[in-house]
Amino acid sequence: MKQTPYIRVGTSYYKNVQAPTIAGHFNEVLVHWNMETIKHDHGKNHISKIPKYDGFTCMPSHLNFQQEFLGFYNVYSPLGKLPKKGDVSLSLKFVKHIFGNHFELGLDYLQLLYTRPIQILPILCLISKERSTGKSTFLKWLKEIFENNLTYLTNDSFGSQFNADWANKLLICVDEVLFNKEELTERIKYLSTTNIHKLEAKGKDKHEVEFFGKFILCSNNEESFIKIDANETRFWVMKIPVLDEEDTHFLDNLITEIPAFMHFLGNRTTSSKRLTRMWFTPQQIKTNALVKLVRNNRNRVEKELASILLSVIEKFDMEAVDLCPMDALLALNKTRVKTDLTQLRRLLKRDWNLSNQDNSNSYQKFVIWTDGEINLMDAKGRYFTVEKTFLTQNFDETMTE
Numbered sequence: 181m182k183q184t185p186y187i188r189v190g191t192s193y194y195k196n197v198q199a200p201t202i203a204g205h206f207n208e209v210l211v212h213w214n215m216e217t218i219k220h221d222h223g224k225n226h227i228s229k230i231p232k233y234d235g236f237t238c239m240p241s242h243l244n245f246q247q248e249f250l251g252f253y254n255v256y257s258p259l260g261k262l263p264k265k266g267d268v269s270l271s272l273k274f275v276k277h278i279f280g281n282h283f284e285l286g287l288d289y290l291q292l293l294y295t296r297p298i299q300i301l302p303i304l305c306l307i308s309k310e311r312s313t314g315k316s317t318f319l320k321w322l323k324e325i326f327e328n329n330l331t332y333l334t335n336d337s338f339g340s341q342f343n344a345d346w347a348n349k350l351l352i353c354v355d356e357v358l359f360n361k362e363e364l365t366e367r368i369k370y371l372s373t374t375n376i377h378k379l380e381a382k383g384k385d386k387h388e389v390e391f392f393g394k395f396i397l398c399s400n401n402e403e404s405f406i407k408i409d410a411n412e413t414r415f416w417v418m419k420i421p422v423l424d425e426e427d428t429h430f431l432d433n434l435i436t437e438i439p440a441f442m443h444f445l446g447n448r449t450t451s452s453k454r455l456t457r458m459w460f461t462p463q464q465i466k467t468n469a470l471v472k473l474v475r476n477n478r479n480r481v482e483k484e485l486a487s488i489l490l491s492v493i494e495k496f497d498m499e500a501v502d503l504c505p506m507d508a509l510l511a512l513n514k515t516r517v518k519t520d521l522t523q524l525r526r527l528l529k530r531d532w533n534l535s536n537q538d539n540s541n542s543y544q545k546f547v548i549w550t551d552g553e554i555n556l557m558d559a560k561g562r563y564f565t566v567e568k569t570f571l572t573q574n575f576d577e578t579m580t581e
Contacts, residue, residue: 186218188232189253193218208257208328238348240297240329240392243446255348257328259442266440270433278306278318278420284451285464289416292459293326294445297350298392300458302416302465303372305397307405307473313420315398317431319353322396324435325442326350347389353396365407368395372414373457402469403476411533413462417470475574482527484517486575489566492546495554499568502543504536504561511548528564537562 185196187210195213198206218226237252245258272287279286292299306315323330330351346352374391399405408415427433455461488511492501505524512519528534545559 184226184230186213186230187253188230190233190235193230210255238389240350242294242297242442259325259329260327261325261439261442263443263446264439265443266437268437268441268444271437271441271444274314274318274321274434277314277423279418280421282416282418282465282467285460287445287448288450288452288459291445291448291450293350293394294442297329299454300373301394302458302460303368303395303397303414305399305406305415305417305469306420307399307402307417307469308420308422309400309402310420310422312423312426314423315420316355317434319355319396319398320431321434322351322353325438346393347391349393351396352393353398355398356400368397368406369412369414371395403473406473407477408474409477409531412474413456414458415470415473416460416465417467417473419467419469471573481512481517481519481523482531483575484512484515485524485527486571488512488515488548490568490571490575492554493568493571496556500565501546501568502563502565503545504559504563506561507545507547507559511546514548514550514552532566532570534564534566536564 187194187196193213193215194210197209197211199209200206215227218230233248233253234251235253236255237249238256239246239249239254240256242259245254245256247254247258275286275290276283279289289301289304292301306318308315319330319332329349330353331346331349333346333352333354371391371393372395397406402419406415423430452460452464485508488508489501489503492498505521505528508524508528509519509521512524528536540560540562542558542560543563544556545561545563547555547557549555
């Protein structure tokens with residue numbers, strides 16, 4: 181007997197419909213349905229056969245999915261493909277292409293999505309100004325694996341107050357991302373680590389839901405698609421190279437391997453252990469692409485001050501340089517960069533995460549004369565110490581990819 185497509189949740193009736201997509205697939209959607217219409221179509225006796233639930237819940241699982249939890253209807257979507265042992269050589273080659281030197285960590289990321297869907301994970305950013313890199317193919321491949329549990333968003337829809345269409349999804353993918361507003365960056369940073377979120381639909385009251393979504397951002401803008409600072413630990417930024425060759429059947433061949441790849445993920449041992457709330461440590465997922473992004477997000481005052489300090493360190497062969505905000509201001513006044521003591525104190529304390537001396541102590545301050553000559557002089561003050569390693573890692577343009 182064919183399973184009834186109707187359910188009753190609370191006092192409302194719904195029909196589980198398969199909405200066709202341009203790609204030739206179907207998305208499962210619950211649509212409000214009128215009881216009188218059901219009676220008209222199937223007879224009044226059919227109403228008693230409709231499964232009844234007290235409410236909705238969302239319990240993500242790919243290995244042991246249950247449609248009902250303690251009388252509640254699970255809105256998480258079960259996967260349509262079943263794991264089956266087989267060849268995964270093309271899938272592994274593609275993961276290697278996307279994650280490069282982070283290949284094993286990339287497999288861990290995909291395995292955690294599949295086996296531990298509620299585990300918090302970093303915000304994965306795939307960037308490249310080149311074409312034909314496979315970024316979009318990667319998202320399409322994940323869509324085929326996780327089906328209705330992955331959704332695509334635009335910059336505008338992510339910024340919208342209404343989130344009912346993605347608040348219960350495992351993967352939220354934003355293609356051609358450009359977050360030029362600080363509030364969008366702050367929002368995604370908050371969502372990437374929270375487990376509670378307010379779900380808001382048009383015409384309905386907000387209500388709290390458990391949030392387990394993971395974000396994947398794709399962009400052709402390598403240098404400034406999002407504004408993040410040097411202390412940020414939530415972003416895993418991968419620069420994707422161009423594919424060796426274009427194959428029009430590449431995605432289809434990847435899709436064919438999905439059951440085998442699911443079997444592979446379900447039986448693999450992770451190469452990493454859970455060391456932070458986002459599983460990976462900042463050191464594990466740090467990349468040259470992230471360093472470059474942070475460096476390009478720094479403002480002109482930071483860049484100019486760092487350049488001056490590197491010059492001092494280089495001239496006097498130092499491992500660190502001491503300075504007070506006034507020293508920095510006097511040095512920057514010799515350039516075209518305009519700033520003030522308040523901004524410099526904020527830069528040193530908040531942006532560079534430095535602490536000054538508790539008391540006024542002796543130190544060697546640098547002085548830049550009108551002719552550009554730099555000297556060291558004895559001084560006293562509550563100085564900051566800036567390490568050479570910090571400057572070279574974050575500002576030295578000679579650092580290579």
